[in-house]
Amino acid sequence: MANALGVPSPDKVAYMDDVAAAAVDYKRHLLTLLELSPGLSVLDLGCGPGADLPSMADAVTTSGRIVGVDIDQQMVDAASARFHDHPHVEIHLADGHTLPFEDNTFDRARTDRALQHVADPSTVLSELLRVLKPGGLLRIGEPDWDSLVVDGDLEMNRAFNRFTCSTMVRNATIGRRLARLARAAGFEVEAVHTAAPTFHDFAQADNIFAFTRNTERAIRAGAIDRADGERWLTELRTGDFFAAPLMFLLAARKPW
Structure with a gap:
Protein backbone atom coordinates (compact mmCIF):
# COMPACT_ATOMS: atom_id res chain seq x y z
CA MET A 1 0.00 0.00 0.00
CA ALA A 2 1.28 3.48 -0.89
CA ASN A 3 0.43 6.86 0.57
CA ALA A 4 -0.55 10.00 -1.36
CA LEU A 5 3.08 10.62 -2.30
CA GLY A 6 3.35 7.18 -3.91
CA VAL A 7 5.76 5.66 -1.38
CA PRO A 8 4.86 2.13 -0.19
CA SER A 9 3.89 1.75 3.48
CA PRO A 10 4.68 -1.32 5.61
CA ASP A 11 2.20 -3.90 6.85
CA LYS A 12 0.59 -2.22 9.85
CA VAL A 13 0.40 -5.25 12.13
CA ALA A 14 4.02 -6.24 11.49
CA TYR A 15 5.12 -2.63 12.02
CA MET A 16 3.37 -2.37 15.38
CA ASP A 17 4.91 -5.65 16.51
CA ASP A 18 8.36 -4.42 15.47
CA VAL A 19 7.91 -1.17 17.40
CA ALA A 20 6.88 -3.10 20.51
CA ALA A 21 9.94 -5.33 20.23
CA ALA A 22 12.26 -2.33 19.86
CA ALA A 23 10.80 -0.39 22.78
CA VAL A 24 11.05 -2.95 25.58
CA ASP A 25 12.66 -0.67 28.18
CA TYR A 26 10.23 2.24 28.12
CA LYS A 27 7.28 -0.15 27.83
CA ARG A 28 8.48 -1.97 30.93
CA HIS A 29 8.66 1.41 32.72
CA LEU A 30 5.13 2.27 31.58
CA LEU A 31 3.90 -1.10 32.83
CA THR A 32 5.54 -0.54 36.23
CA LEU A 33 3.88 2.86 36.49
CA LEU A 34 0.46 1.23 35.98
CA GLU A 35 0.79 -0.48 39.39
CA LEU A 36 -1.20 -3.53 38.33
CA SER A 37 -2.38 -6.24 40.70
CA PRO A 38 -4.83 -9.16 40.56
CA GLY A 39 -8.47 -8.23 40.11
CA LEU A 40 -8.01 -4.81 38.48
CA SER A 41 -9.85 -3.71 35.35
CA VAL A 42 -7.58 -2.10 32.75
CA LEU A 43 -8.31 -0.21 29.53
CA ASP A 44 -5.63 -0.15 26.82
CA LEU A 45 -6.64 2.52 24.32
CA GLY A 46 -5.00 2.07 20.93
CA CYS A 47 -4.02 -1.51 21.68
CA GLY A 48 -2.97 -2.26 18.08
CA PRO A 49 -2.42 -5.97 17.44
CA GLY A 50 -2.17 -6.62 21.17
CA ALA A 51 1.59 -6.83 21.63
CA ASP A 52 1.42 -5.18 25.07
CA LEU A 53 -1.63 -7.00 26.41
CA PRO A 54 0.00 -10.25 27.66
CA SER A 55 2.04 -8.56 30.38
CA MET A 56 -1.03 -6.70 31.64
CA ALA A 57 -3.19 -9.82 31.50
CA ASP A 58 -0.61 -11.74 33.54
CA ALA A 59 -0.48 -8.96 36.14
CA VAL A 60 -4.23 -8.74 36.77
CA THR A 61 -4.66 -12.56 36.47
CA THR A 62 -7.94 -14.17 35.49
CA SER A 63 -9.62 -12.36 38.39
CA GLY A 64 -9.09 -9.08 36.54
CA ARG A 65 -10.16 -7.67 33.20
CA ILE A 66 -8.13 -6.32 30.30
CA VAL A 67 -9.96 -4.36 27.59
CA GLY A 68 -8.11 -3.44 24.42
CA VAL A 69 -9.60 -0.82 22.12
CA ASP A 70 -8.52 0.17 18.63
CA ILE A 71 -10.13 2.12 15.80
CA ASP A 72 -8.50 -0.02 13.10
CA GLN A 73 -10.35 -3.22 12.15
CA GLN A 74 -7.11 -4.91 11.05
CA MET A 75 -5.60 -4.32 14.49
CA VAL A 76 -8.73 -5.53 16.26
CA ASP A 77 -8.80 -8.69 14.17
CA ALA A 78 -5.13 -9.42 14.92
CA ALA A 79 -5.52 -8.82 18.65
CA SER A 80 -8.76 -10.82 18.82
CA ALA A 81 -7.06 -13.78 17.13
CA ARG A 82 -4.24 -13.69 19.66
CA PHE A 83 -6.51 -13.63 22.71
CA HIS A 84 -9.53 -15.69 21.65
CA ASP A 85 -8.75 -18.21 24.42
CA HIS A 86 -8.22 -15.60 27.16
CA PRO A 87 -11.67 -14.90 28.66
CA HIS A 88 -10.44 -12.02 30.79
CA VAL A 89 -9.07 -10.17 27.72
CA GLU A 90 -11.60 -8.31 25.56
CA ILE A 91 -10.91 -6.52 22.27
CA HIS A 92 -13.25 -3.80 21.00
CA LEU A 93 -13.44 -1.81 17.78
CA ALA A 94 -14.10 1.72 19.00
CA ASP A 95 -13.11 5.38 18.68
CA GLY A 96 -11.28 6.91 21.63
CA HIS A 97 -13.31 10.10 21.20
CA THR A 98 -16.52 8.21 22.14
CA LEU A 99 -15.66 5.17 24.23
CA PRO A 100 -18.46 2.57 24.53
CA PHE A 101 -18.15 2.13 28.29
CA GLU A 102 -20.08 3.38 31.31
CA ASP A 103 -18.71 6.06 33.61
CA ASN A 104 -16.36 4.88 36.36
CA THR A 105 -15.66 1.48 34.77
CA PHE A 106 -11.88 0.99 34.94
CA ASP A 107 -9.24 1.01 37.69
CA ARG A 108 -6.47 1.77 35.20
CA ALA A 109 -6.21 3.25 31.71
CA ARG A 110 -3.22 3.21 29.43
CA THR A 111 -2.43 4.52 25.97
CA ASP A 112 0.90 4.21 24.20
CA ARG A 113 1.72 6.22 21.08
CA ALA A 114 -1.97 6.61 20.17
CA LEU A 115 -2.67 10.26 21.01
CA GLN A 116 -0.17 11.37 18.37
CA HIS A 117 -2.65 10.12 15.74
CA VAL A 118 -6.07 11.17 17.06
CA ALA A 119 -8.09 14.13 15.79
CA ASP A 120 -8.65 15.69 19.23
CA PRO A 121 -6.39 14.59 22.12
CA SER A 122 -8.34 16.70 24.62
CA GLY A 152 25.46 13.12 11.48
CA ASP A 153 24.24 16.00 9.33
CA LEU A 154 22.39 18.27 11.79
CA GLU A 155 20.54 20.24 9.12
CA MET A 156 19.26 17.06 7.49
CA ASN A 157 18.16 15.74 10.88
CA ARG A 158 16.24 18.98 11.40
CA ALA A 159 14.74 18.89 7.89
CA PHE A 160 13.60 15.30 8.39
CA ASN A 161 12.02 16.17 11.74
CA ARG A 162 10.26 19.22 10.27
CA PHE A 163 8.74 17.13 7.50
CA THR A 164 7.67 14.41 9.92
CA CYS A 165 6.04 16.97 12.21
CA SER A 166 4.34 18.95 9.46
CA THR A 167 3.19 16.11 7.22
CA MET A 168 3.52 12.57 8.59
CA VAL A 169 2.24 12.72 12.20
CA ARG A 170 -0.94 14.54 13.21
CA ASN A 171 0.12 15.50 16.77
CA ALA A 172 3.87 15.20 16.42
CA THR A 173 4.81 17.06 19.61
CA ILE A 174 2.07 15.63 21.83
CA GLY A 175 4.62 14.24 24.28
CA ARG A 176 5.69 17.63 25.59
CA ARG A 177 2.03 18.69 25.96
CA LEU A 178 0.74 15.70 27.89
CA ALA A 179 0.84 17.22 31.37
CA ARG A 180 -0.92 20.42 30.32
CA LEU A 181 -3.62 18.56 28.38
CA ALA A 182 -4.19 16.07 31.18
CA ARG A 183 -4.64 18.83 33.76
CA ALA A 184 -7.06 20.66 31.45
CA ALA A 185 -9.09 17.44 31.12
CA GLY A 186 -9.39 17.21 34.91
CA PHE A 187 -6.61 14.80 35.87
CA GLU A 188 -4.18 15.23 38.72
CA VAL A 189 -0.72 14.95 37.21
CA GLU A 190 1.61 12.97 39.45
CA ALA A 191 4.78 12.93 37.32
CA VAL A 192 6.21 13.14 33.82
CA HIS A 193 9.10 10.81 33.04
CA THR A 194 11.29 10.74 29.95
CA ALA A 195 12.89 7.89 28.06
CA ALA A 196 15.25 7.90 25.09
CA PRO A 197 15.69 4.45 23.52
CA THR A 198 18.92 4.26 21.54
CA PHE A 199 19.38 2.66 18.12
CA HIS A 200 22.75 1.65 16.70
CA ASP A 201 21.54 -0.43 13.76
CA PHE A 202 20.31 1.54 10.76
CA ALA A 203 18.11 -1.23 9.38
CA GLN A 204 16.22 -1.55 12.67
CA ALA A 205 15.86 2.21 13.08
CA ASP A 206 14.80 2.61 9.45
CA ASN A 207 12.03 0.10 10.03
CA ILE A 208 10.77 2.06 13.05
CA PHE A 209 11.34 5.68 12.00
CA ALA A 210 11.02 5.27 8.21
CA PHE A 211 14.14 7.24 7.35
CA THR A 212 14.21 5.89 3.80
CA ARG A 213 10.44 6.12 3.14
CA ASN A 214 9.90 9.52 4.71
CA THR A 215 13.02 11.07 3.20
CA GLU A 216 11.73 9.97 -0.20
CA ARG A 217 8.32 11.43 0.64
CA ALA A 218 9.98 14.68 1.72
CA ILE A 219 11.94 14.78 -1.55
CA ARG A 220 8.77 14.24 -3.62
CA ALA A 221 7.00 16.93 -1.59
CA GLY A 222 9.84 19.39 -2.21
CA ALA A 223 10.79 19.62 1.47
CA ILE A 224 14.26 18.08 0.98
CA ASP A 225 16.57 18.36 -2.03
CA ARG A 226 17.05 14.96 -3.66
CA ALA A 227 20.85 15.13 -3.72
CA ASP A 228 20.94 16.09 -0.03
CA GLY A 229 18.44 13.44 0.95
CA GLU A 230 20.17 10.63 -0.91
CA ARG A 231 23.56 11.68 0.47
CA TRP A 232 22.18 11.70 4.01
CA LEU A 233 20.65 8.25 3.65
CA THR A 234 23.91 6.88 2.27
CA GLU A 235 25.80 8.31 5.24
CA LEU A 236 23.29 6.79 7.69
CA ARG A 237 23.45 3.38 6.04
CA THR A 238 27.22 3.19 5.82
CA GLY A 239 28.42 5.18 8.83
CA ASP A 240 28.56 4.59 12.57
CA PHE A 241 24.83 4.94 13.07
CA PHE A 242 23.16 6.37 16.18
CA ALA A 243 19.63 7.66 16.77
CA ALA A 244 17.47 8.29 19.82
CA PRO A 245 13.81 9.35 20.03
CA LEU A 246 12.50 11.24 23.05
CA MET A 247 9.51 9.66 24.79
CA PHE A 248 7.38 11.22 27.51
CA LEU A 249 5.63 8.99 30.07
CA LEU A 250 2.76 10.62 31.96
CA ALA A 251 1.52 9.43 35.34
CA ALA A 252 -1.85 10.95 36.26
CA ARG A 253 -4.84 10.14 38.46
CA LYS A 254 -8.57 10.81 38.32
CA PRO A 255 -9.48 12.81 41.45
CA TRP A 256 -11.44 11.07 44.18
Whole structure:
Protein backbone atom coordinates (compact mmCIF):
# COMPACT_ATOMS: atom_id res chain seq x y z
CA MET A 1 0.00 0.00 0.00
CA ALA A 2 1.28 3.48 -0.89
CA ASN A 3 0.43 6.86 0.57
CA ALA A 4 -0.55 10.00 -1.36
CA LEU A 5 3.08 10.62 -2.30
CA GLY A 6 3.35 7.18 -3.91
CA VAL A 7 5.76 5.66 -1.38
CA PRO A 8 4.86 2.13 -0.19
CA SER A 9 3.89 1.75 3.48
CA PRO A 10 4.68 -1.32 5.61
CA ASP A 11 2.20 -3.90 6.85
CA LYS A 12 0.59 -2.22 9.85
CA VAL A 13 0.40 -5.25 12.13
CA ALA A 14 4.02 -6.24 11.49
CA TYR A 15 5.12 -2.63 12.02
CA MET A 16 3.37 -2.37 15.38
CA ASP A 17 4.91 -5.65 16.51
CA ASP A 18 8.36 -4.42 15.47
CA VAL A 19 7.91 -1.17 17.40
CA ALA A 20 6.88 -3.10 20.51
CA ALA A 21 9.94 -5.33 20.23
CA ALA A 22 12.26 -2.33 19.86
CA ALA A 23 10.80 -0.39 22.78
CA VAL A 24 11.05 -2.95 25.58
CA ASP A 25 12.66 -0.67 28.18
CA TYR A 26 10.23 2.24 28.12
CA LYS A 27 7.28 -0.15 27.83
CA ARG A 28 8.48 -1.97 30.93
CA HIS A 29 8.66 1.41 32.72
CA LEU A 30 5.13 2.27 31.58
CA LEU A 31 3.90 -1.10 32.83
CA THR A 32 5.54 -0.54 36.23
CA LEU A 33 3.88 2.86 36.49
CA LEU A 34 0.46 1.23 35.98
CA GLU A 35 0.79 -0.48 39.39
CA LEU A 36 -1.20 -3.53 38.33
CA SER A 37 -2.38 -6.24 40.70
CA PRO A 38 -4.83 -9.16 40.56
CA GLY A 39 -8.47 -8.23 40.11
CA LEU A 40 -8.01 -4.81 38.48
CA SER A 41 -9.85 -3.71 35.35
CA VAL A 42 -7.58 -2.10 32.75
CA LEU A 43 -8.31 -0.21 29.53
CA ASP A 44 -5.63 -0.15 26.82
CA LEU A 45 -6.64 2.52 24.32
CA GLY A 46 -5.00 2.07 20.93
CA CYS A 47 -4.02 -1.51 21.68
CA GLY A 48 -2.97 -2.26 18.08
CA PRO A 49 -2.42 -5.97 17.44
CA GLY A 50 -2.17 -6.62 21.17
CA ALA A 51 1.59 -6.83 21.63
CA ASP A 52 1.42 -5.18 25.07
CA LEU A 53 -1.63 -7.00 26.41
CA PRO A 54 0.00 -10.25 27.66
CA SER A 55 2.04 -8.56 30.38
CA MET A 56 -1.03 -6.70 31.64
CA ALA A 57 -3.19 -9.82 31.50
CA ASP A 58 -0.61 -11.74 33.54
CA ALA A 59 -0.48 -8.96 36.14
CA VAL A 60 -4.23 -8.74 36.77
CA THR A 61 -4.66 -12.56 36.47
CA THR A 62 -7.94 -14.17 35.49
CA SER A 63 -9.62 -12.36 38.39
CA GLY A 64 -9.09 -9.08 36.54
CA ARG A 65 -10.16 -7.67 33.20
CA ILE A 66 -8.13 -6.32 30.30
CA VAL A 67 -9.96 -4.36 27.59
CA GLY A 68 -8.11 -3.44 24.42
CA VAL A 69 -9.60 -0.82 22.12
CA ASP A 70 -8.52 0.17 18.63
CA ILE A 71 -10.13 2.12 15.80
CA ASP A 72 -8.50 -0.02 13.10
CA GLN A 73 -10.35 -3.22 12.15
CA GLN A 74 -7.11 -4.91 11.05
CA MET A 75 -5.60 -4.32 14.49
CA VAL A 76 -8.73 -5.53 16.26
CA ASP A 77 -8.80 -8.69 14.17
CA ALA A 78 -5.13 -9.42 14.92
CA ALA A 79 -5.52 -8.82 18.65
CA SER A 80 -8.76 -10.82 18.82
CA ALA A 81 -7.06 -13.78 17.13
CA ARG A 82 -4.24 -13.69 19.66
CA PHE A 83 -6.51 -13.63 22.71
CA HIS A 84 -9.53 -15.69 21.65
CA ASP A 85 -8.75 -18.21 24.42
CA HIS A 86 -8.22 -15.60 27.16
CA PRO A 87 -11.67 -14.90 28.66
CA HIS A 88 -10.44 -12.02 30.79
CA VAL A 89 -9.07 -10.17 27.72
CA GLU A 90 -11.60 -8.31 25.56
CA ILE A 91 -10.91 -6.52 22.27
CA HIS A 92 -13.25 -3.80 21.00
CA LEU A 93 -13.44 -1.81 17.78
CA ALA A 94 -14.10 1.72 19.00
CA ASP A 95 -13.11 5.38 18.68
CA GLY A 96 -11.28 6.91 21.63
CA HIS A 97 -13.31 10.10 21.20
CA THR A 98 -16.52 8.21 22.14
CA LEU A 99 -15.66 5.17 24.23
CA PRO A 100 -18.46 2.57 24.53
CA PHE A 101 -18.15 2.13 28.29
CA GLU A 102 -20.08 3.38 31.31
CA ASP A 103 -18.71 6.06 33.61
CA ASN A 104 -16.36 4.88 36.36
CA THR A 105 -15.66 1.48 34.77
CA PHE A 106 -11.88 0.99 34.94
CA ASP A 107 -9.24 1.01 37.69
CA ARG A 108 -6.47 1.77 35.20
CA ALA A 109 -6.21 3.25 31.71
CA ARG A 110 -3.22 3.21 29.43
CA THR A 111 -2.43 4.52 25.97
CA ASP A 112 0.90 4.21 24.20
CA ARG A 113 1.72 6.22 21.08
CA ALA A 114 -1.97 6.61 20.17
CA LEU A 115 -2.67 10.26 21.01
CA GLN A 116 -0.17 11.37 18.37
CA HIS A 117 -2.65 10.12 15.74
CA VAL A 118 -6.07 11.17 17.06
CA ALA A 119 -8.09 14.13 15.79
CA ASP A 120 -8.65 15.69 19.23
CA PRO A 121 -6.39 14.59 22.12
CA SER A 122 -8.34 16.70 24.62
CA THR A 123 -11.59 14.88 23.85
CA VAL A 124 -9.87 11.49 24.17
CA LEU A 125 -8.42 12.50 27.55
CA SER A 126 -11.86 13.61 28.72
CA GLU A 127 -13.25 10.22 27.73
CA LEU A 128 -10.47 8.46 29.63
CA LEU A 129 -11.31 10.55 32.69
CA ARG A 130 -14.97 9.62 32.35
CA VAL A 131 -14.45 5.84 32.16
CA LEU A 132 -11.90 5.70 34.98
CA LYS A 133 -13.09 5.14 38.52
CA PRO A 134 -12.38 7.90 41.07
CA GLY A 135 -8.73 7.52 42.07
CA GLY A 136 -8.04 5.49 38.93
CA LEU A 137 -4.62 5.76 37.30
CA LEU A 138 -3.88 6.98 33.78
CA ARG A 139 -0.53 6.18 32.16
CA ILE A 140 0.46 7.52 28.74
CA GLY A 141 3.54 7.12 26.57
CA GLU A 142 3.98 9.51 23.63
CA PRO A 143 6.92 10.61 21.49
CA ASP A 144 8.11 14.06 20.55
CA TRP A 145 9.00 13.78 16.86
CA ASP A 146 10.69 17.18 16.81
CA SER A 147 13.23 15.76 19.27
CA LEU A 148 14.36 12.73 17.26
CA VAL A 149 18.17 12.82 17.45
CA VAL A 150 20.20 11.37 14.57
CA ASP A 151 23.99 11.59 14.63
CA GLY A 152 25.46 13.12 11.48
CA ASP A 153 24.24 16.00 9.33
CA LEU A 154 22.39 18.27 11.79
CA GLU A 155 20.54 20.24 9.12
CA MET A 156 19.26 17.06 7.49
CA ASN A 157 18.16 15.74 10.88
CA ARG A 158 16.24 18.98 11.40
CA ALA A 159 14.74 18.89 7.89
CA PHE A 160 13.60 15.30 8.39
CA ASN A 161 12.02 16.17 11.74
CA ARG A 162 10.26 19.22 10.27
CA PHE A 163 8.74 17.13 7.50
CA THR A 164 7.67 14.41 9.92
CA CYS A 165 6.04 16.97 12.21
CA SER A 166 4.34 18.95 9.46
CA THR A 167 3.19 16.11 7.22
CA MET A 168 3.52 12.57 8.59
CA VAL A 169 2.24 12.72 12.20
CA ARG A 170 -0.94 14.54 13.21
CA ASN A 171 0.12 15.50 16.77
CA ALA A 172 3.87 15.20 16.42
CA THR A 173 4.81 17.06 19.61
CA ILE A 174 2.07 15.63 21.83
CA GLY A 175 4.62 14.24 24.28
CA ARG A 176 5.69 17.63 25.59
CA ARG A 177 2.03 18.69 25.96
CA LEU A 178 0.74 15.70 27.89
CA ALA A 179 0.84 17.22 31.37
CA ARG A 180 -0.92 20.42 30.32
CA LEU A 181 -3.62 18.56 28.38
CA ALA A 182 -4.19 16.07 31.18
CA ARG A 183 -4.64 18.83 33.76
CA ALA A 184 -7.06 20.66 31.45
CA ALA A 185 -9.09 17.44 31.12
CA GLY A 186 -9.39 17.21 34.91
CA PHE A 187 -6.61 14.80 35.87
CA GLU A 188 -4.18 15.23 38.72
CA VAL A 189 -0.72 14.95 37.21
CA GLU A 190 1.61 12.97 39.45
CA ALA A 191 4.78 12.93 37.32
CA VAL A 192 6.21 13.14 33.82
CA HIS A 193 9.10 10.81 33.04
CA THR A 194 11.29 10.74 29.95
CA ALA A 195 12.89 7.89 28.06
CA ALA A 196 15.25 7.90 25.09
CA PRO A 197 15.69 4.45 23.52
CA THR A 198 18.92 4.26 21.54
CA PHE A 199 19.38 2.66 18.12
CA HIS A 200 22.75 1.65 16.70
CA ASP A 201 21.54 -0.43 13.76
CA PHE A 202 20.31 1.54 10.76
CA ALA A 203 18.11 -1.23 9.38
CA GLN A 204 16.22 -1.55 12.67
CA ALA A 205 15.86 2.21 13.08
CA ASP A 206 14.80 2.61 9.45
CA ASN A 207 12.03 0.10 10.03
CA ILE A 208 10.77 2.06 13.05
CA PHE A 209 11.34 5.68 12.00
CA ALA A 210 11.02 5.27 8.21
CA PHE A 211 14.14 7.24 7.35
CA THR A 212 14.21 5.89 3.80
CA ARG A 213 10.44 6.12 3.14
CA ASN A 214 9.90 9.52 4.71
CA THR A 215 13.02 11.07 3.20
CA GLU A 216 11.73 9.97 -0.20
CA ARG A 217 8.32 11.43 0.64
CA ALA A 218 9.98 14.68 1.72
CA ILE A 219 11.94 14.78 -1.55
CA ARG A 220 8.77 14.24 -3.62
CA ALA A 221 7.00 16.93 -1.59
CA GLY A 222 9.84 19.39 -2.21
CA ALA A 223 10.79 19.62 1.47
CA ILE A 224 14.26 18.08 0.98
CA ASP A 225 16.57 18.36 -2.03
CA ARG A 226 17.05 14.96 -3.66
CA ALA A 227 20.85 15.13 -3.72
CA ASP A 228 20.94 16.09 -0.03
CA GLY A 229 18.44 13.44 0.95
CA GLU A 230 20.17 10.63 -0.91
CA ARG A 231 23.56 11.68 0.47
CA TRP A 232 22.18 11.70 4.01
CA LEU A 233 20.65 8.25 3.65
CA THR A 234 23.91 6.88 2.27
CA GLU A 235 25.80 8.31 5.24
CA LEU A 236 23.29 6.79 7.69
CA ARG A 237 23.45 3.38 6.04
CA THR A 238 27.22 3.19 5.82
CA GLY A 239 28.42 5.18 8.83
CA ASP A 240 28.56 4.59 12.57
CA PHE A 241 24.83 4.94 13.07
CA PHE A 242 23.16 6.37 16.18
CA ALA A 243 19.63 7.66 16.77
CA ALA A 244 17.47 8.29 19.82
CA PRO A 245 13.81 9.35 20.03
CA LEU A 246 12.50 11.24 23.05
CA MET A 247 9.51 9.66 24.79
CA PHE A 248 7.38 11.22 27.51
CA LEU A 249 5.63 8.99 30.07
CA LEU A 250 2.76 10.62 31.96
CA ALA A 251 1.52 9.43 35.34
CA ALA A 252 -1.85 10.95 36.26
CA ARG A 253 -4.84 10.14 38.46
CA LYS A 254 -8.57 10.81 38.32
CA PRO A 255 -9.48 12.81 41.45
CA TRP A 256 -11.44 11.07 44.18
